Amino acid sequence: MxxxxxxxxxxxxxxxxxxxxxxxxxxxxxxxxxxxxxxxxxxxxxxxxxxxxxxxxxxxxxxxxxxxxxxxxxxxxxxxxxxxxxxxxxxxxxxxxxxxxxxxxxxxxxxxxxxxxxxxxxxxxxxxxxxxxxxxxxxxxxxxxxxxxxxxxxxxxxxxLAPAQTQLLLQVPTSPLLAPVVEVLRGDPADQTTLAGWSARLGVSSRTVTRTFVAETGLGFSQWVATARAQHAIAMLARDEEIDDVARAVGYGSASAFGTAFRRVTGVSPGRFRSM
CATH class of the missing domain: 2.60.120.280 (Regulatory protein AraC)
Structure with missing residues (x-):
């Protein structure tokens, strides 16, 4: 059992x-x-x-x-x-x-x-x-x-009391094909492996990886990675960690690049989110 x-x-x-x-x-x-x-x-x-x-x-x-x-x-x-x-x-x-x-x-x-x-x-x-x-x-x-x-x-x-406009939600894929992607990003949200890199590592086409992500999560590879990183960043922001430090920890080269990606996922900037 x-x-x-x-x-x-x-x-x-x-x-x-x-x-x-x-x-x-x-x-x-x-x-x-x-x-x-x-x-x-x-x-x-x-x-x-x-x-x-x-x-x-x-x-x-x-x-x-x-x-x-x-x-x-x-x-x-x-x-x-x-x-x-x-x-x-x-x-x-x-x-x-x-x-x-x-x-x-x-x-x-x-x-x-x-x-x-x-x-x-x-x-x-x-x-x-x-x-x-x-x-x-x-x-x-x-x-x-x-x-x-x-x-x-x-x-x-x-x-x-009413549903929010934006949900801080991550759908985690469960297929064996995507399990290595999930495991790596669970351990290191700053991992920089690209879609092409993962395709080569998994031995399938980029189209197959993208199609599987969309089927299981409703998001393409890049969108899913950005959402996973935002989820991790939110926990760090809630601990009042510096935005520059959070940006580096989740894989962005600058606070501005992080802010743009974070805003796409959550609808607000990191600074605004922390002050809410």
């Missing part, structure tokens, strides 16, 4: 994280709505002190994930979303997912009763964590909030 590794397949130097103290957390698998909860919205917060893997689990409630500080990832199947202070992730009730949260992250979550709240999407989707949404969710955690005030605040949360 074999076991499947459900840990998120993010692209980046994961071996560095494993070298530090880490832990793996196991949570139950629930079907949507299988547990009645005594609330409409309930929040939770935790400062993660060790690099933490969240093994595959699901909730009877809808879940909104975001961070007060730092960047983490959540994975559903082959799709990995980056979660930050400004871009959260909505996970519908019953959807199985895994997670990765580096040490130092101030993690936030809110559970929404699946009986009282319809999901804003049938599938996981990014959510803009605006200042207003953050303030409303904070208010629900206040002690002594009256039932009437809670109901009003919950209604306001549901009114402003």
């Amino acid at each position: 074999t076991t499947q590794d459900h840990r998120p397949r993010t692209v980046g130097p994961r071996h560095h994280a494993r070298a530090r103290a880490s832990e793996s957390r196991q949570l139950p698998l629930y079907d949507a709505g299988s547990v009645e909860v005594p609330y409409v919205i309930q929040g939770a917060a935790e400062v993660i002190t060790r690099d933490t893997w969240w093994d595959e689990h699901s909730h009877p409630t809808h879940e909104l994930l975001w961070n007060e500080r730092g960047a983490s990832t959540a994975t559903v199947g082959t799709r990995t979303w980056t979660v930050t202070p400004s871009v959260g992730l909505w996970v519908p009730a019953g959807v199985r997912h895994t997670g990765w949260t580096p040490a130092g992250t101030w993690q936030r979550a809110a559970q929404f009763s699946s009986h009282a709240v319809p999901s804003i999407s049938a599938d996981p989707v990014a959510v803009d964590v605006t200042a207003l949404l953050s303030l409303l969710l904070d208010r629900l955690s206040e002690d002594g909030l009256s039932d009437a005030s809670r109901a009003t605040t919950e209604a306001m949360v549901l009114d402003v």
